[in-house]
Amino acid sequence: MDLTQFVKSTILKKIKVISIKHTRLASFDYLLIPSVIVLGAFTLSAILVVRGINKESPQSISLNSANKPSTATSTSQPTSISTPSKASSQTTTNIATSNPSSSKTSTQTTTTTNNETPSPTSTTNSSTNSTPATPNSLTPNNLFNLSDFNLTLPVDSTGGNGGTTCPGENAAQVISTTQLLNGFSDPYFELNSSNDLVFTAPSNGATTTPCEGSNHTRSELHEYYTGPNAATNGCWLSSLGGTLQATAVINSVSADSDEATIGQIHGNGSAAFVLLIYRPALKEILLNVYSDTTETTHSETVIQSNVTLGQTINYSLSFINGTIGATVNGNSISLTAGSAWDTYPVRFALGAYSAAPNSGNPAGDQTQVAFSSFAISH
Secondary structure (H helix, E strand, C coil): CCHHHHHHHHHHHHHHHHHHHHHHCHHHHHHHHHHHHHHHHHHHHHHHHHHHHHHHHHHHHHHHHHHHHHHHHHHHHHHHHHHHHHHHHHHHHHHHHHCHHHHHHHHHHHHHHHHCCCCHHHHHHHHHHHCCCCHHHCCHHHHCCCCCEEEECCCCCCCCCCCCCCCCCCCCCEECHHHHHCCCCECCEEECCCCCEEEEEECCCCCCCCCCCCCCCEEEEEECCCCCCCCHHHCECCCCCEEEEEEEEEEECCCCCCCEEEEEEEECCCCCCEEEEEECCCCEEEEEECCCCCCCCCEEEEEECCCCCCCEEEEEEEEECCEEEEEECCEEEEEECCHHHHHCCEEEEEEEEECCCCCCCCCCCEEEEEEEEEEEEC
């Protein structure tokens, strides 16, 4: 029996006893009504108190039961996670402000731990090792054998065009073998993005023998042979013989000229001998040959026709025991040199040799030839 039933039973028993007493004491009827009212009020109060206790007790237990997990899970855990996180963020900001190096190290370490990436040191080394050299980091001597050459530029020693008044012009600048091997490069002699060696001869510029010889500019390598049986001034004789092989592309020819020379066998000093020439208007490659060391006239032989600007040209020039040989893209000719050349010192030359006069040309006018390879053998 629960508490409510117990109280009700007790009160009903009391009422029953009082009722009996009042029945026996009829003379006291005037007391029955007040007694019933008092007992009724007492009973009602008791019932309300009991119900109040029954309602309050389970409600209190329910609140305590709900608050316990709420305190442990909903309130405590999020607070303990969020607050340290905020403090950590503030600490990182302070480090970044006062010590950028420490902040950087912290960031790299965190990234490595969370994402399981390679360490920053390993990544940097890998990147450095895998980065190829760019054309700008290379110089002509890195890709071409320049140990037996010097270079004539289309500018004088001051970088100017040599002047235009004779006498008084400055000669074209000559770059020595040592300078070439030490990495010389400039806008007239440089590698392009394909690592070809580009020779550029602006039409207005300095010449090799101002007021005396040729009045044409050039960016040109001149052989300087020092091997067995070498002749004077870096030259060699027909009895030794030699062959130049090259692959080139002609990019431009001066507008005030009908030709450009891309390869030579040149006599010692100013004596012209064999010139490999391109004429854009006729789209021809031909060989000019001077029969004597003092001649000013020459013979011309066409080796190949239908050659355009930008077309690859594979050529070779040779002079052995009095015989001149020339091949262009598989087409070959052979000529007999004049007897004067049998004992006359000669050497090879290659590059861009303009045929325009060296002054009075439009700005930007130039002859340009790019070589992807060349080699000399004796």
